[in-house]
Amino acid sequence: MKFPDFDYACPKSLDEALGLLRLHGDDAVLLAGGQSLMPLLAFRLAAPGLLVDLKDVPGLGDIGIDGGGVRLGAFVRWCEIDRNAGLAAAHPLLVEAIGHVAHYQIRNRGTVGGSLAYGDPAAEMPGIAVTCDGEIIVMGESGERRVAAADFFLGALTTCLRPGEIITGLHLPPWPAGRRWAFEEFARRRGDFALAGTALYYDLDSQGRATDAHIGVIGAADRPMRLAQAERMINGSTVNADAIAAAAEAASREVDPMEDFHAPTAYRRALVETLVARALTRAAG
Numbered sequence: 001m002k003f004p005d006f007d008y009a010c011p012k013s014l015d016e017a018l019g020l021l022r023l024h025g026d027d028a029v030l031l032a033g034g035q036s037l038m039p040l041l042a043f044r045l046a047a048p049g050l051l052v053d054l055k056d057v058p059g060l061g062d063i064g065i066d067g068g069g070v071r072l073g074a075f076v077r078w079c080e081i082d083r084n085a086g087l088a089a090a091h092p093l094l095v096e097a098i099g100h101v102a103h104y105q106i107r108n109r110g111t112v113g114g115s116l117a118y119g120d121p122a123a124e125m126p127g128i129a130v131t132c133d134g135e136i137i138v139m140g141e142s143g144e145r146r147v148a149a150a151d152f153f154l155g156a157l158t159t160c161l162r163p164g165e166i167i168t169g170l171h172l173p174p175w176p177a178g179r180r181w182a183f184e185e186f187a188r189r190r191g192d193f194a195l196a197g198t199a200l201y202y203d204l205d206s207q208g209r210a211t212d213a214h215i216g217v218i219g220a221a222d223r224p225m226r227l228a229q230a231e232r233m234i235n236g237s238t239v240n241a242d243a244i245a246a247a248a249e250a251a252s253r254e255v256d257p258m259e260d261f262h263a264p265t266a267y268r269r270a271l272v273e274t275l276v277a278r279a280l281t282r283a284a285g
Contacts, residue, residue, distance in 0.1 A: 032114035074113025122219035131216030182279035248277035
């Protein structure tokens with residue numbers, strides 16, 4: 001299908017982009033990677049009067065790694081995460097998850113900010129942001145604000161992003177050496193959206209017991225979420241077969257997955273149990 005008619009702007013600064021949003025209001029739509037927006041335009045599910053392309057806004061494509069953690073600019077593409085040697089050491093869970101995003105061609109175009117703004121509950125980037133206590137950096141007329149990822153996603157394809165605001169980046173806290181982690185997801189075909197997935201990590205104390213366990217899931221609710229009950233089963237325990245089974249069972253009770261033509265609720269709930277068990281087993285080595 002053909003796109004609807006629209007005007008095009010390619011601002012050279014963040015202030016110019018914000019000015020265009022202020023001037024055109026709801027008639028303006030931001031373009032980052034376009035991997036979600038382009039199909040909406042093709043099917044006439046979106047018909048903006050102005051397309052604001054962020055590709056020339058300085059700084060949005062930067063990747064920062066230091067003692068304070070990792071900062072990803074909103075225009076960082078999946079392929080840039082995948083091949084960044086510094087990120088492989090600074091945040092291996094992020095790199096592993098991004099390797100599951102769609103297909104090679106889409107990873108060449110899709111961006112961090114586009115995925116966060118779209119807010120698909122089965123997408124990997126929102127899941128990593130929530131699981132890893134990420135902060136989403138947003139700029140608007142009143143200046144910059146930082147939103148905890150757990151508070152950013154309000155429902156399926158719904159975020160707390162306000163009119164006239166632009167996501168400029170994502171901050172992920174530092175990643176300690178020796179952290180145990182794993183990512184697992186299941187899709188009908190490689191590259192399809194996950195029917196369910198999990199990202200998790202934990203640290204070890206001096207006695208070899210798990211601390212600070214984070215277990216997140218995607219595709220099992222209307223937004224990415226942490227599983228507090230499953231985390232409690234891991235914290236303070238030696239991560240053995242019994243602890244893994246208890247945590248996986250708790251995970252299946254904690255989720256209330258949606259039912260659609262891809263899979264019924266009971267199947268997704270069982271899938272979460274299997275994936276959490278598989279990921280914890282991998283993390284435990």
